[in-house]
Amino acid sequence: MKVYLDNSATTAVEKEVLEAMLPYFSDIYGNPSSLHSFGRQALKAVDESRQKIAALLGAKPNEIYFTSGGTESDNWAIKGAVRASKNKRRQVITSAIEHPALLETCEALEKSGEAEVTYLKVNKEGLVDPADVKKALNDDTVIVSIMTANNEMGAIQPISEIGEIVRGEGVLFHTDAVQAADTLDLNVNALNVDLLSLSAHKFHGPKGIGLLYMRSGVRLDRLINGGHQERRQRAGTTNTPLIVGMAKALEISVRDRERNVKHMTELRDYFIGRALNEIPYCYLNGGTERRLANNINLSFGFIEGEAILMSLDLKGIAVSSGSACSSGSLEPSHVLLALGVKEELAHSSIRFSLGRDTTKEEIEYTINTLKEIVDRLRGMSPLFNIEKRTGSYV
Numbered sequence: 001m002k003v004y005l006d007n008s009a010t011t012a013v014e015k016e017v018l019e020a021m022l023p024y025f026s027d028i029y030g031n032p033s034s035l036h037s038f039g040r041q042a043l044k045a046v047d048e049s050r051q052k053i054a055a056l057l058g059a060k061p062n063e064i065y066f067t068s069g070g071t072e073s074d075n076w077a078i079k080g081a082v083r084a085s086k087n088k089r090r091q092v093i094t095s096a097i098e099h100p101a102l103l104e105t106c107e108a109l110e111k112s113g114e115a116e117v118t119y120l121k122v123n124k125e126g127l128v129d130p131a132d133v134k135k136a137l138n139d140d141t142v143i144v145s146i147m148t149a150n151n152e153m154g155a156i157q158p159i160s161e162i163g164e165i166v167r168g169e170g171v172l173f174h175t176d177a178v179q180a181a182d183t184l185d186l187n188v189n190a191l192n193v194d195l196l197s198l199s200a201h202k203f204h205g206p207k208g209i210g211l212l213y214m215r216s217g218v219r220l221d222r223l224i225n226g227g228h229q230e231r232r233q234r235a236g237t238t239n240t241p242l243i244v245g246m247a248k249a250l251e252i253s254v255r256d257r258e259r260n261v262k263h264m265t266e267l268r269d270y271f272i273g274r275a276l277n278e279i280p281y282c283y284l285n286g287g288t289e290r291r292l293a294n295n296i297n298l299s300f301g302f303i304e305g306e307a308i309l310m311s312l313d314l315k316g317i318a319v320s321s322g323s324a325c326s327s328g329s330l331e332p333s334h335v336l337l338a339l340g341v342k343e344e345l346a347h348s349s350i351r352f353s354l355g356r357d358t359t360k361e362e363i364e365y366t367i368n369t370l371k372e373i374v375d376r377l378r379g380m381s382p383l384f385n386i387e388k389r390t391g392s393y394v
C-alpha cells in the first residue's frame with residue numbers, strides 16, 4: 001500500500017487542473033505581453049484567471065500579482081516594504097514560528113543592516129497573542145508579518161484580530177497564507193490584511209506559481225527587475241499555463257472545501273485519538289482547537305523522528321519529520337522549540353499531513369504500521385529499556 005501523508009510539503013495536481021493547463025503549453029503559447037492575436041489569446045486566459053482568483057479572495061483583479069511561489073511572495077512583501085519605507089530605522093515584527101521563506105528573509109535584512117526584526121513568542125499551542133503585537137509596535141515599524149497557519153503543527157493564528165491592531169496604527173500587515181489556502185476561507189477583507197502570499201502547489205495546483213495580494217494603495221519596492229509585466233511591479237514573462245492552473249486549483253479548492261475539511265477533520269481526530277490512546281509516550285504537538293484540518297504532529301519518546309520516517313517509508317508511507325525544508329539537517333524544528341517542546345521530543349516528531357483524497361483505510365494502515373515501528377525501534381533503545389525496567393512504563 002502506498003500512502004501519501006505529506007500534503008503540507010506538496011500536493012498532487014488535480015486532473016481538472018492539468019486539463020485546464022494543457023492547451024496553454026502548446027496551442028495557445030503566445031506571450032501575453034505581445035500585441036498580436038497569439039498574445040491576446042494568452043492574455044485573455046491570464047486576465048480571466050486573475051479575475052477568478054481575485055473574486056475567490058474578495059480582492060480586486062489589479063491587487064493580484066503573480067509570482068514564482070510562496071517563497072518569492074514572502075521575500076517581496078518584506079524586502080519590498082522595508083526598502084520602500086521612509087522610516088529612519090526600520091522595524092519588522094514577525095513570529096518565531098514562521099516558514100524559512102519569511103525568517104531567512106528577515107535574517108538577511110538584519111545582516112545587511114536594512115531592518116531590525118522583533119520575533120514574537122508563541123504559547124504552547126503555537127499562537128501569537130495579539131496583545132504582544134500591540135506592545136511590539138513602535139514608530140519605526142514598517143511591516144508586521146504573521147502566518148495564517150503553521151506548516152509544521154497547524155496552528156491557526158488570530159489574523160483578523162492582529163490585522164485590526166496593526167492596520168489601525170497605519171502599519172502594513174502581511175500574512176503567509178500558503179499553508180492555509182486549501183482548508184481555510186481566505187477573504188482579504190475578513191482577514192484584515194494588506195499583503196497575502198499564496199502558492200498553488202499547496203492546494204493541488206502546479207509548482208512554481210504563486211501570488212502576492214497587494215491592497216490598492218500599498219507601495220512595495222520591486223524584487224525582480226526587468227520588463228513591464230504585472231503592471232511593472234514584477235518582471236518576467238507571464239507564465240500562462242501555470243496561472244491558468246492556479247486559478248482552476250483555487251476554484252476547486254473553494255468549491256469542495258466544506259466537504260474536504262469535514263472529511264480530513266474526521267480522519268485527523270480519529271488518527272490523533274488512536275495514536276494517543278494506543279502508543280505510550282506519544283504526544284500531540286500543538287493544540288486541538290485552532291488547528292488545520294489536515295495537520296497531525298506527534299512526538300514519540302525515546303526514538304528519532306528520522307528513524308520513524310525511514311521505517312514508514314519502507315512500508316510505503318510518506319511523512320515528514322519537522323518541516324520538509326529542514327529535513328536533512330539535524331537541527332530540531334525551530335517551531336517545536338518555540339512551543340516549548342523539549343529538544344529530545346522535538347527530535348522525535350513526525351508530521352502527518354492529510355489530503356482531500358486520504359482514505360480511512362490508509363489511516364488504519366498507517367496507525368497499525370506506526371505502532372509496530374514504534375515498538376520495534378523502542379526495543380532497540382537503551383534509554384527506553386531503562387525506563388521500562390524502572391517501572392514507569394505503562
Ligand SMILES: *Cc1c(COP(=O)(O)O)cnc(C)c1O
Pocket residue numbers: 008009068069070071072074099101147149150151176177178179199200202208209210
Ligand atoms: C510551502 C510554504 C512556503 C513556500 O512556498 P513555495 O511556493 O514552495 O516557495 C512558504 N510558506 C509556507 C507556510 C509554506 O508552507
